[in-house]
Amino acid sequence: EIVLTQAPGTLSLSPGERATLSCRASRSVSNFLAWYQHKVGQAPRLLIYGASSRAIGIPDRFSGSGSGTDFTLTISRLEPEDFAVYYCQQYGSSPRFGGGTKVEIK
């Protein structure tokens, strides 16, 4: 079973700052890696699929990179609505989510 480790657990930033979130897989998932945003009281929202492709309607301040075992989600300039929990998910085999990174207001 492939384990996803997300870091950091919590990221404290101010609006306008850049956020860099990491997701590491215990073995290669090729580019079968997605990122989701999850806010309290809402369903998760797909941001990135295929490691680097933005889903429909996702602003271009969100970008994904990486392949194999190391992946990054970057939010270029944080907007107030971006403060949330972010999860990576691998779908190379036996899909699984990472533990999440909470992006909170500093």
Added chain:
Amino acid sequence: EVRLVQSGAEVKKPGEFLKISCKGSGYSFTDYWIAWVRHMPGKGLEWMGIFYPGDSSAKYSPSFQGQVTISADRSTPTVYLQWRSLKASDTAMYYCARQYGYCSGGNCSLNYWGQGTQVTVSS
């Protein structure tokens, strides 16, 4: 417009049976995998399993194999998640979600999500 509408919140006792639902509309129901995802209070998202209505294939995460059953009724068209005997530890929000794009053998990313069904199990 693609929509997944889930059944309402449930309050049950340990040992009881429960079946919650996820009704799809706005797309070809038999052509897309539907997954169930658990979110326990204060915890992360967990992939439970996934179902393909086209051929009734079901694949479960090892942690949930034997604990839940996923099924579907193509006529309604609805996907179900059921427990034969609930435990207090099943208390969580449960989401259904539809595959997005390329998906091989149930290994999918998910873009359309239901609103969630809160399940509370307490004596």
